[in-house]
Amino acid sequence: MKRRDFVGLTGLATGALWLPSIPGFSGTLVDPAQLLADGVDVAVKKRLADAALNAAKAAGATYTDVRIGRYLNQGIFTREKQVQNIASTESYGAGIRVIANGTWGFAATNIVTEAGMAKAAQLAVEIAKANSKVQKEKVQLAPQKGYGEVSWKAPIKQNAFEVPIKDKVDLLLAANAKALDNGASFVNSVLFQVNEQKYFASTDGSYIDQDIHRIYPTFGVTVVDRASGKFRSRQSLSSPMGLGYEYLTPKAEDKVAGPAGSDVIGYKYSYDMLEDAARAAKQAKEKLTAKSVTPGKYDLVLDPHHLGLTIHESVGHPLELDRVLGYEANYAGTSFATLEWKAKGQPYGSKQVNIVADKLQPGSLGAVGYDDEGVKTKEWNLIEQGKLVNYEKIRDQAHIVGQTESDGCCYAQSWSDVQFQRMPNVSLKPSTTKMSVDELVKGVDKGIYIAGNGSFSIDQQRYNSQFGGQVFYAIEKGKITGMLEDVAYQTNTLEFWNSCAGSCDQSDYRFAGFFNDGKGQPSQSSAVSHGSATTRFNAVNVINTARKLS
Incomplete structure (x- = not known):
């Protein structure tokens, strides 16, 4: 076999393996045309849900919710001038969660018939009753009114699954060609598309039909x-x-x-x-000859595409209430921002730091009408003028912090997974005073501008961290003077956010996003966005990441 043929074939194999290994991209491989087939009629879904609700009640459940989900995914993978793989998947089934004897129980089924739904509901109740023998405290749900029969659809203009695959492949190969024409030695490109068709019903009286779309080139x-x-x-x-x-x-x-x-x-x-x-x-190409950074203290000007990851790791995760309470300790760590720490009133950041959580912003990954507990989504403040004022929580957590309602941030990656607390969109508010990027840079005497997110590390309490990026530019006396390389900054969460000196205004506000944020045991993935404008942080410790072999 010729080397060129071997590389081509192994590339195809790699592409074929890539999609199923990505969290949330599970399901059965199907013909792409199947992704356009009509889903189950909403009246049929209501009948199926009622079968489960009634069976659970008859078996002794005091609360039940049902999620019927059809999950569609497509990934298109290319490298240089060839297509590596095109994979389309579909997954359809139902998850049923109950409270019986004050304890949670959950069961899922891909037999989506009235009999299949009833059987799964009965199993969920049996599991709850078995769990109750070791339950120390009964589940306390924040009250939630039923919404009746409602629907929500992502406000998209063009369904990506309706676009011919050839057009999508042509776009990716055209992007590869642009890179090669401008000096690239290697290039790969990918287009991910997701459609979640979800139906939620509960004994609170909600019957909610939602159609959610996501895309990632x-x-x-x-x-x-x-x-x-x-x-x-x-x-x-x-x-x-x-x-x-x-x-x-x-x-x-x-x-x-x-x-x-x-x-x-x-x-x-x-x-x-x-x-x-x-x-x-x-x-x-410019990075090959860029100056290697001299370690030291620099003022950092961080582009939103970069800052989103830092927000994600140092604000989004540590303010998840289940992590704060230690529920994630065995897998994804805990949080320094405990209830005791919050009570002390220590500043999380400078007065310039105002951070909100939401599941509402149009175009964001987290935007939905209702979460997977049937709670209508909203926006709420996490940090106000540098002070931590709230956490991210769901129905069975609200009473722990003395509150009476969920924040609407419960989510499951599929019908076969139980829903639990997930990060909503978490965003830094832009300046209310007009401020351009050039004006922000103008005030920096010695600094670095960073765009794009790179490798990072953060400890189990989301406190000590290190972040890289994609491109770095030196700032001297208020002007960009050239590209740098080998840059990463080291800090802790409180030092970093207390060094925040200001942001650009709304005209610069953009999203960074993450398609597969992992959490839980068994692990699940979710998608979340983080909005911000370009922001300045003063006197941050920068290191040189270059490794010299002796």
């Missing part, structure tokens, strides 16, 4: 200097979004320039993949 570009053997990479600056295929139709008004001299373009509600791929190749 991304790529990786590598440039190799054959003479020296050095190579540098740059990942896409796209963000996964709760949008349809319209996200891939670029609009000039959605482009946001980084500071003068940085050659960085950010994107709001539409993404120019071809432009980003060409720019990525040029920047990866």
Whole structure:
């Protein structure tokens, strides 16, 4: 076999394995046309749900909720001039959660008939009763009114599954070509698409039908200097979004320039993949000769596409109430922001830090009408002028912090998984005073501008951390003076957020997002966005990440 043929075939194998290994992309491989087939009629879903609700009540449940879900996924994978894989999956079934004897029980089934639903409901009650023998405290649910029969649909303009696969492949290969034409040695690109068709019913009196869409175009570009053997990479600056295929139709008004001299373009509600791929190749090539950073204290100016990850890890996760209470200790850690710590009133950040949680922002990954407990979603404050004022919680947690309602952030990755507390969108509010990126940079005497997220690490309490990025630019006396390399900053959560000196205004506000945020045992994934404008942090410790072999 020729080497070229071997590489091509192994590339196809890699692409074939990639999709099923991604959390949330489970299900049966199907013909793409099946993704466009009509789902189950809402009247039929109500009848199926009632079968489960009635069976659970008859078996002794005091509360029951039912989730009937059809989950559609498609991933298209390319490398240079070839398609590696196209995989479409469908998963359909129901999950039934009950309280009996004051204890949770859960069962799931892919036999979505009235008899199958009733049998699963009875099993859930049996499990709850068995669990009650070791339950120390009875479940306390925050009250929740029923909404009757309601629906919510993501406000997309073009269903990505309706776009011919050829058109999507052509876009990815065109992006690859742009990268190769601009100096890339290697490039791969991917397009993920998700549609969750979810029906929720509960003994509270809700029957909620929802249609949720997500999309994620991304790529990786590598440039190799054959003479020296050095190579540098740059990942896409796209963000996964709760949008349809319209996200891939670029609009000039959605482009946001980084500071003068940085050659960085950010994107709001539409993404120019071809432009980003060409720019990525040029920047990866420039990285080969970029100056290696001198360690020390720098003022950092962080682009939203970068800052989103720092928000995610140092605010989103530590303020999940189940983590605060120690429920995640065996797997994903705990939190420094305990109830006792909050009571002391120590500042989480500077007066410039106002952070909100929500499941509402249009286009965000977390946007839904109702969560997986049938709670209508909302926005609420987490940090106000640097002070921690609230956590992220669900119905059976609210009483622990003396509150009477859920925040509507309960989620399960599929019908076969039990729902539990997940991170909502967590976002840093932009400045209410007009402030451009160039104006923000102008006040920096010695600093670094960072765009894109890279490798990171953070401890089990979400306190001590280190973050990298995709591209870095030196700031000297208020101006960008050139690209840097080997940059990462080390900090702890309180030092970092207390060093926040201000942000740009709403005109610069953008989302960063994460398609597969893992949590729980067994692990589940969820999708979440983090909004912010470009933000400045003063006197942050920067290290040089280059490794020198002796």
